[in-house]
Amino acid sequence: MTDEEESITVWQPLREPVFRAMWTAALVSNVGTWMQNVGAAWLMTSLTTSALFVALVQTATTLPVVVVSLPAGAIGDIVDRRWLLLSIQVWMLVTAGLLGVLTATGQTTPWILLLLTFSLGFGTAFMNPTWQAIQPELVSRDELPAAISLGAVGFNIARAVGPAVGGLILAATGAATVFLLNALSFLAVLVVVYRWRREPSPSELPPERVSESIRRGVRFVRNDRGLRSVLARTLTFIFFASAIWALLPLLVRNQLGLGASGYGLVLGVTGLGSAAGITVLERARQRYTTNQVVLGASALFAAVLVVLGTVHVVAVALVAVAVGGIAWISVLSSLNTAVQTLSPEWVRARTLSVYMLFFLGGMAIGGLAWGAVADYLGTPETLVAAGAGLFVGLVGAIRWRFPVTDDLDLRPSAHWPDPETAFDPNPESGPVLVSVEYRIDPTTTAAFFDAMQELETVRRRNGARYWGVFRDTTTPDRYVEVYLTGTWMAHLREHERVSVADREIQERAASFHVGEGPPTVSHFVSEMDG
Structure with a gap:
């Protein structure tokens, strides 16, 4: 790294007014989302005793990415990203508001809760690739890794605050209030994105069709060795790590003997660990390669799964989830940064959509699988099995190593001259x-x-x-x-x-x-x- 790059801290992108406004709005919205997650998971434990149904709350949140991730990335690279973000925020505001009203009037059933949770997940799946793809438009190229890490900081501050506040509100007033407050949180993003005056990307060519755009994006990822390595490591980690998020409500209720506020506390401590993990990650990046950071953090998270499955003391569990938060953010921030630094602007939303497909799709499949296993083995035994599986999965790191991207310049070169032609070919002629x-x-x-x-x-x-x-x-x-x-x-x-x-x-x-x-x-x- 250059001296200039080494001097950039994780907080430096906040000096950019537009990035600061976007980051703050995302923080408010993420607090509402984590409150929503607490309310939905806990409400399901009140509506049914099935571990599978409780785990399906996470699946309903993440499964939409399997359905819409690739079209979402393609559309994010074709249309005006500002107006796409505005439309998505309106969708999510209406969905969260409807869930709040139905819950307040006692009309929410397990299937209604899953359906509207799926609808919110649909909005998240459409928003995430585009939201992350605009980050290079808000900061300089040298500040991009710091901006990505700062986004993780905001997300995990929300993870620390949202569950704790959500748990308190849930215990005091019920899930309906939590859902309605989440609906209001989307207004913050709506206002900031509406006021953003985005500079359009210059191009003399018409936009691609969605089907063509999807094929080009998938082809790019399939033929890029670095991105393939990132995706393989993502899927290996998230499948096993998803066990903790799928089964944590049951662990808190049944093994730790805590209520709704206790569940919020556990998630809050996890979020605080993740927020603190950014400082640990910055220091680790100065001493170790990305491959070593991800390998070490994955092993640490595997150990946390084993501890949570075997030691059912509240104090030990709180320490374990705090350490798990550090490991979690170290892995995910490293993976996300790798995807963005390996992706040129023209295909960035699509590569991020494929990454989110692997990440959230892995969580959805993992949540379903570990929920079904827990119905037979029990929650503690399932967490131990997931931790052991993650340890074994680390063997894949020997093959799927991350490339070095410090000197990778993916800006358009524009060095190809226009093709010489004696006639004007039909644009659709081919091959x-x-x-x-x-x-x-x-x-x-x-x-x-x-x-x-x-x-x-x-x-x-x-x-x-x-x-x-x-x-x-x-x-x-x-x-x-x-x-x-x-x-x-x-x-x-x-x-x-x-x-x-x-x-x-x-x-x-x-x-x-x-x-x-x-x-x-x-x-x-x-x-x-x-």
Whole structure:
């Protein structure tokens, strides 16, 4: 890191007025959301004694991400992100208000609670990719890691305050008040986002269709080795770690013998641990790699699961959940930062939506699985099993290591010239075949192939359906790289989206060319139907 990057603290992005307003609004909304979570989970324990139904509250919160995450990311990269956020906040305000009214009038059943909790989860699934994708628009590039960590600080301050306040309100007035206050909390975000004057991203091309946008986003993630590593580690961690959030209400009620306010206290201590964990994380990042931080924090969280399953003393449980909060935020902040730093602006909402799909989808599936297991084994035994599983899952860290991103520059390079054409191709014509001709000294062939393997990754994640390098049988030093993309319009988008980091890889491959002038690029457009 440079001296300038080392001097940036986690609080520095708050000097930016727009970021400060957004952060504060998100804090208020998250407090309301955590109050909602406490109210919903505790209300379900009053409506039914089934561990499965109690666990389904978490599933209903997170399962919508499986349904809408990819479309949400695609839409977040296509439409005006400001108006999308406004629409989502209105949806969530109405849903939370309806749940509050139904609960106040005694009409909430377990299925109604799950349905409206699912509706709120639907809004969250649509909001999260876009909300996180706007962070680089609010701060400088050097401040981005600090801004992401600061977002985690706000989230976990809310986790500390929301459950405690929610538990007190729940004990004093009931779940209906908690739900109605959550509805009001969405107004904070509505006001701030409405006042934000966002600068639109310049592009001379029309927006993508949603289906095309989804395919491009999935293709980018599938062909990026760094993102694949992050997603594999995310799924491994969250599946086992979800046991604590699914079963904590039952642990508090049955093993610790606490009531609603006690449940709020336990979650509040967890949130305080997470907030304190940001300081621990900053120091850890200065001494250890991201891979080492995630590995150590995951092992620590596994130990917390085992302790909670075996020691049922309130004081010990409070210490354990505080430590768990530190481990939790260390893992999730590191994973989120990795996704954002590996994603260029044009596809960021989509890569984040895939990340949220793995993260919240893993929580939904894990919550369902651990709830079903707890109905047979019991809550303590299930927590121990989840902790043991997480320890075993850490073996995957040997293969799925995080890439170094300190020098990765994903800003648009704009170094590709417009394609030379003697006619105007139909934008929807395709597929499009692009060829690049190189002349290679036989003594550098091996190094050239190494460079081309890196270039293959760039071509495929930016949209290539097929890629290959061919050698001319009559002219042995002549090599032709070819790749196939969907349509002429899709290829034009590549010209806008190629990044500085992509350019460096392309220039390394081109450096082996020994012919006169740069490598020759040709474009061929299919105009045949079928």
